[in-house]
Amino acid sequence: MVNDARVVRPWNRRWSSGAVYVSFLFFTFVVLLPVYWMVRSSLAPAADLIKVPLVYFPAPTLRNFVTLIEQVPFLDYVRNSVVFALATTLVTLVVSFLAAYAFARIRFPGSGIIMWTLVLSMALPDVGTIVPLYRILSSLRLLDTIAGITLVLSSALAPFTVWVLVSFIKQVPYEIEEAAIIDGASLLQIFVRILVPVTRPALVTMGLINFINAWNNLLYPLSFTTSPSSKTLSVSITEVFAGYSPWGKPWELIMAVGVTMTIPVVILVLFSQRAIVRGLTGGAIK
Amino acid sequence: MKKTYSRREFLQLAGAAAAGSVLAASTPAIPLAAKAAPTARKKAPAVLTPRKVRIAVGGWAEQNMKDLLAKTNFTKDTGIEVEVVLRTDTKETELTRLASAVQAGTSPYDVIDFEDELTTSFSQAGYVIGLDDLLPADFWDDFPPEMIAYSKTWSTYKGETFRIIHNWEMPYWWYRKDWFDARGIPVPTTWEEVKPLGKVFTDESKGVWASEDGLIKGAFLNVYLAWITLQAGGNPFDVGPEYKMALEYIYDLMYTSKVLNPASLQKDYNQQNADYIADKVAFMRQWPFFGDVARSPDNKDWFSEDKVAVALPPAGPGGKAGSTYAAAWGFGIVKTSPNLAEAKELLKFLISKEIAVEAMKVGFWFLSARKSVLAAAPQDNWLVKQLKMYTDAGVIGVRPFHPRFVEALTILEDTAAAYLTNQISLDESLKQAKDRLAQLA
Numbered sequence: 001m002v003n004d005a006r007v008v009r010p011w012n013r014r015w016s017s018g019a020v021y022v023s024f025l026f027f028t029f030v031v032l033l034p035v036y037w038m039v040r041s042s043l044a045p046a047a048d049l050i051k052v053p054l055v056y057f058p059a060p061t062l063r064n065f066v067t068l069i070e071q072v073p074f075l076d077y078v079r080n081s082v083v084f085a086l087a088t089t090l091v092t093l094v095v096s097f098l099a100a101y102a103f104a105r106i107r108f109p110g111s112g113i114i115m116w117t118l119v120l121s122m123a124l125p126d127v128g129t130i131v132p133l134y135r136i137l138s139s140l141r142l143l144d145t146i147a148g149i150t151l152v153l154s155s156a157l158a159p160f161t162v163w164v165l166v167s168f169i170k171q172v173p174y175e176i177e178e179a180a181i182i183d184g185a186s187l188l189q190i191f192v193r194i195l196v197p198v199t200r201p202a203l204v205t206m207g208l209i210n211f212i213n214a215w216n217n218l219l220y221p222l223s224f225t226t227s228p229s230s231k232t233l234s235v236s237i238t239e240v241f242a243g244y245s246p247w248g249k250p251w252e253l254i255m256a257v258g259v260t261m262t263i264p265v266v267i268l269v270l271f272s273q274r275a276i277v278r279g280l281t282g283g284a285i286k
Numbered sequence: 287m288k289k290t291y292s293r294r295e296f297l298q299l300a301g302a303a304a305a306g307s308v309l310a311a312s313t314p315a316i317p318l319a320a321k322a323a324p325t326a327r328k329k330a331p332a333v334l335t336p337r338k339v340r341i342a343v344g345g346w347a348e349q350n351m352k353d354l355l356a357k358t359n360f361t362k363d364t365g366i367e368v369e370v371v372l373r374t375d376t377k378e379t380e381l382t383r384l385a386s387a388v389q390a391g392t393s394p395y396d397v398i399d400f401e402d403e404l405t406t407s408f409s410q411a412g413y414v415i416g417l418d419d420l421l422p423a424d425f426w427d428d429f430p431p432e433m434i435a436y437s438k439t440w441s442t443y444k445g446e447t448f449r450i451i452h453n454w455e456m457p458y459w460w461y462r463k464d465w466f467d468a469r470g471i472p473v474p475t476t477w478e479e480v481k482p483l484g485k486v487f488t489d490e491s492k493g494v495w496a497s498e499d500g501l502i503k504g505a506f507l508n509v510y511l512a513w514i515t516l517q518a519g520g521n522p523f524d525v526g527p528e529y530k531m532a533l534e535y536i537y538d539l540m541y542t543s544k545v546l547n548p549a550s551l552q553k554d555y556n557q558q559n560a561d562y563i564a565d566k567v568a569f570m571r572q573w574p575f576f577g578d579v580a581r582s583p584d585n586k587d588w589f590s591e592d593k594v595a596v597a598l599p600p601a602g603p604g605g606k607a608g609s610t611y612a613a614a615w616g617f618g619i620v621k622t623s624p625n626l627a628e629a630k631e632l633l634k635f636l637i638s639k640e641i642a643v644e645a646m647k648v649g650f651w652f653l654s655a656r657k658s659v660l661a662a663a664p665q666d667n668w669l670v671k672q673l674k675m676y677t678d679a680g681v682i683g684v685r686p687f688h689p690r691f692v693e694a695l696t697i698l699e700d701t702a703a704a705y706l707t708n709q710i711s712l713d714e715s716l717k718q719a720k721d722r723l724a725q726l727a
Contacts, residue, residue: 134390
């Protein structure tokens, strides 16, 4: 009798798996609908955006992208975004990796406090740091430069990256490093030949997260850059305009910027999917 | 033999490199030639130092400004190079950008083209400099009384002028002349004459309304509240009897007379314009940009002059002198500008009578009712005709002002929207507005 009660009847199993699939479908629909709407709006004539009844499948046109290129120095902004995102990713990873190694392997007085101070700094609202950062960049003569915003964002992203990498490096048995030292390896060789390959999933994941953060960041480029030689693509959202006045809101152009900003991220995520999953789950297993 | 490094050595090396980079970056950038021969740098003639100034304008005005500067040889005559940079399209983002810069003692640009709301914020915060010393004695003689009254309210703080306006435009009363003519109905001239038009034009089953507006919260609704309260003879921020009358009138238009589409409370200007062009609206209040939208190639199949006719707004109890109001954009100088002297020269140049006229010829972003500008404007142009019609008729009042405009408008919008969507009573709406505005003061 007891065993019978535990048996899951086939119809019951089908029903529950069907419910799961329906839930997944619903969830996917909810997640993808805004994406569809963004793409659809970027390809629609402005007049079709606000028609009632809604136009779900407008005749596609690339005119919004052409207008976008005409209104803002689009190629300059794309180039700046690429340089900014790559540089931020690289600087953050290098600095954070070295810091994480120190926290994971070297015992020094106050290391715990420093680590937690670093982690707590993540709670600081970005906008609250703008004025002091402006002063620092001004005195370093890095205002209105890509180097300036790279420095600022790297410092903002480093705490989280360090936090994640510390747990990864701690999982690597120290005996491996000791063996390498006995074999005559330098610290640099230990980094390059042992630690980097072993922690690669975490590095790839954090690299990707940092790249996306930098690519999408609006606050720092908006606050610290002024000229087309340093502004990034995200700032163009605040610069596109409808007609020749400030009154209307050019949603079709804003959506075109949105699509342009989303495409590289989607491609990156698709190509690094496996590494991201390994990176995100790896640190959780002891 | 291969050299190996201990961890301590590595960390020392890395620390030294990082400290070196920071120190190198923080050292003032001196040209190599100057480092080699410091005395030569000291003796360099002043003329070698290029004089520069940066002006920030909205994207819609960028090309106009560049064309104006090229056409008028400002750089050639003064030796000052002007860089035109883009400011953001919203007051909030621009405030964020400039506030941090000014507090850090610098500025990303020297001269800015800015709107009413930012003028209030910037002048009260001390972010922009007073301009009265830069103005010729007869400067204001070139302005009509309406623009002077407007400037005194919106461009000054504690008696000092912080912005010189170059763009001055008002909501117009647009109507379908073809529809009015077909029904043999005259254009309404008073509030009372508007009310019966619901029965004439509104057909809810077809989604057609006599009138519609963009009244979504986020400064849209406030424009309409200010417009109607001004017609009633008051300032909405006083929450006085005129404001009460204005709310009652709007409510009547929406629910009793069925003139104004209540869905306006969820619409912005884009949707309002689209509905008008979709033949769903007989008349509406709208800024002049609608004229450009209606005349754009996208709407060439729909457009005809009698579909976008303009008449004077129906006068309210306050009389025709306050039938509408103007808003403006103008130039100011950032207090922490790194090129203050050059900025003053550029501003003096831009606001001079001759250059103001040239600017209008370059683009209508620089059109206003300034006497010399309006006299030189092409009289057959639709926008110039409308501006003249309104100024000649004396229907332009001063835009209702509050010293803490942005916060105050949010309060009015919240309380008015709650009443207009039947969530609270009129008395409750007025009480809340009054209490919250009092707290703000």
